[in-house]
Amino acid sequence: MTVIQNNLTEKNKQYASTFTKGDLALPPAKKYAVVTCMDARIDPAAAYGIDLGDAHVIRNAGGNAKDALRSLIISEQLLGTKEILLIKHTGCGMLTFKNEDAHTVVQKQLGDAAVKELGGLDFQPFPDLEQGVRDDVAFLNNSAAIPDDVAVSGWVYEVETGKVRAVN
Amino acid sequence: MTVIQNNLTEKNKQYASTFTKGDLALPPAKKYAVVTCMDARIDPAAAYGIDLGDAHVIRNAGGNAKDALRSLIISEQLLGTKEILLIKHTGCGMLTFKNEDAHTVVQKQLGDAAVKELGGLDFQPFPDLEQGVRDDVAFLNNSAAIPDDVAVSGWVYEVETGKVRAVN
Numbered sequence: 001m002t003v004i005q006n007n008l009t010e011k012n013k014q015y016a017s018t019f020t021k022g023d024l025a026l027p028p029a030k031k032y033a034v035v036t037c038m039d040a041r042i043d044p045a046a047a048y049g050i051d052l053g054d055a056h057v058i059r060n061a062g063g064n065a066k067d068a069l070r071s072l073i074i075s076e077q078l079l080g081t082k083e084i085l086l087i088k089h090t091g092c093g094m095l096t097f098k099n100e101d102a103h104t105v106v107q108k109q110l111g112d113a114a115v116k117e118l119g120g121l122d123f124q125p126f127p128d129l130e131q132g133v134r135d136d137v138a139f140l141n142n143s144a145a146i147p148d149d150v151a152v153s154g155w156v157y158e159v160e161t162g163k164v165r166a167v168n
Numbered sequence: 169m170t171v172i173q174n175n176l177t178e179k180n181k182q183y184a185s186t187f188t189k190g191d192l193a194l195p196p197a198k199k200y201a202v203v204t205c206m207d208a209r210i211d212p213a214a215a216y217g218i219d220l221g222d223a224h225v226i227r228n229a230g231g232n233a234k235d236a237l238r239s240l241i242i243s244e245q246l247l248g249t250k251e252i253l254l255i256k257h258t259g260c261g262m263l264t265f266k267n268e269d270a271h272t273v274v275q276k277q278l279g280d281a282a283v284k285e286l287g288g289l290d291f292q293p294f295p296d297l298e299q300g301v302r303d304d305v306a307f308l309n310n311s312a313a314i315p316d317d318v319a320v321s322g323w324v325y326e327v328e329t330g331k332v333r334a335v336n
Contacts, residue, residue, distance in 0.1 A: 004200045004251050005321055005334075011217020012332040019330030021209070026261055028208040032172045038224040038239050040196040041189070045211045049179020056206040059227040061239040070291060071206050071229040077273050079261060083172050093194055093247060105245050106313070113312035123238060144281035145274070153173055162187030164180040166173075 024053035032056075032083040033075045035136075037063040037092060041159040048087065048157075048164065056081060062094035063087060064124050065136035073145050082150055084140060087164065088133050089157040094125045095132075129156060133167040192221035200224075200251040201243045203304075205231040205260060209327040216255065216325075216332065224249060230262035231255060232292050233304035241313050250318055252308060255332065256301050257325040262293045263300075297324060301335040 001009070033056040036044055044050055044057050056075045058068045065072075065086060075081045102123040106114050126132035133154040140152045154167040169177070201224040204212055212218055212225050224243045226236045233240075233254060243249045270291040274282050294300035301322040308320045322335040 002251060002319055002321075004198065004253065004319075007198075007217055008253060008323070008332060009334075012215060012330075015215050015217070016330035016332075022328040022330070024209045024327070026207070026209075026259060030172065030175075033206070038201070038226045038243070039194070040221050040223055040225075041192045041194075043213045043220055045213060047180060047183050049175055049183070052211055053208050055208055057208075057227050058206045058229075059225050060236070061226075061242040067235070067238060068228070070235060070289060073274065073286075073289075074229040074261065074270070074291060075206065077277055078265065078270065083170060085172065085176060091194060093242065097246065102242070102246065106241065109245055110313060110315060117312045118241075121238060121241075123242060144285045145278060147278060151170055151172075153170075155176070159192070160190040162180075162184035162190070164176060164184075166177075 021052050027079045028053070028055045028081055030054040031081050032085065033058060033072060033081045034085045034087060035063050035065060035068045036087040036157070037061065037089055039089060039092065039159070042089060042157060047162060062092060062124055062126065063089070065139045066124065069143065069145060076146065076150055084150060084152045085155060086133065086136050086140070086152065087155040087157050088129060089159055090129065091159050092129065095127065095129060097125050099123050099125060130167050189220050195247045196221070196223045196249055198222040199249050200253065201226060201240060201249045202253045202255060203231050203233060203236045204255040204325070205229065205257055207257060207260065207327070210257060210325060215330060230260060230292055230294065233307045234292065237311065237313060244314065244318055252318060252320045253323060254301065254304050254308070254320065255323040255325050256297060257327055258297065259327050260297065263295065263297060265293050267291050267293060298335050
């Protein structure tokens with residue numbers, strides 16, 4: 001077992017030993033979904049005030065809306081969520097490179113087989129934080145897969161301060 | 169402001185008021201990534217023992233590896249992670265429907281525009297939990313985009329007990 005796997009099992013033993021929420025329903029109690037970044041500096045439950053059982057939390061590189069679409073459709077069409085909070089963050093790694101940079105790294109470090117497997121994968125970096133939030137909110141609002149009665153709002157989380165602010 | 173948005177801002181004010189971790193580095197300190205489900209009953213930081221700053225957390229419907237591939241490549245090629253924990257869970261919604269069921273719901277509730285936009289989207293449900301974990305671990309191990317020196321392990325989280333167990 002690796003150090004990481006050992007950490008998982010040991011910490012989880014402690015968690016399970018005081019666990020009392022085994023009866024929660026599958027659909028999110030508060031009928032909302034959060035889309036945010038995979039960034040290690042974000043703890044959505046704590047920072048965004050999500051109690052266990054209340055919301056779907058979708059995380060990927062950049063808090064990307066396109067990448068989250070499959071999950072969001074399942075969330076709202078099969079499990080009844082009615083609101084989406086899209087939360088990107090300051091200091092995001094996706095602000096620091098371009099698509100071609102990522103493809104160059106893949107070619108150099110992983111080689112032809114990976115290039116072939118990935119094809120023209122869009123890594124979906126974005127050069128401006130607030131505009132990135134606005135673009136993703138617009139993407140969801142314009143998607144036929146997200147009906148008009150699902151409210152979508154855009155936010156920025158500041159990894160330096162722990163604060164969330166709305167993006168207009 | 170909606171009730172959900174108000175919850176976010178009010179709870180976040182409390183979080184930020186005692187926040188002391190504003191100096192964490194962008195790359196995950198413990199160099200690992202977790203892929204798990206968006207399910208509302210999972211709190212990865214607490215249940216999987218992830219301290220702030222230690223790991224990327226990727227979440228989507230089902231804890232799906234294919235869906236996570238873009239994020240995982242960025243995690244390991246650009247931000248130095250060396251290990252992946254793939255953790256699906258008991259009672260997952262993805263065990264309860266077939267791809268054609270989801271497409272029928274989309275057609276009925278969202279109509280032709282959504283069907284056209286989504287094309288033949290694979291919602292990626294899976295009929296068996298342990299096999300689903302094994303299949304996704306195999307997918308990552310077989311992907312040229314995940315090099316052989318990145319350790320991948322598969323796990324199940326029990327929403328009824330809070331316990332994690334390894335899948336062989």
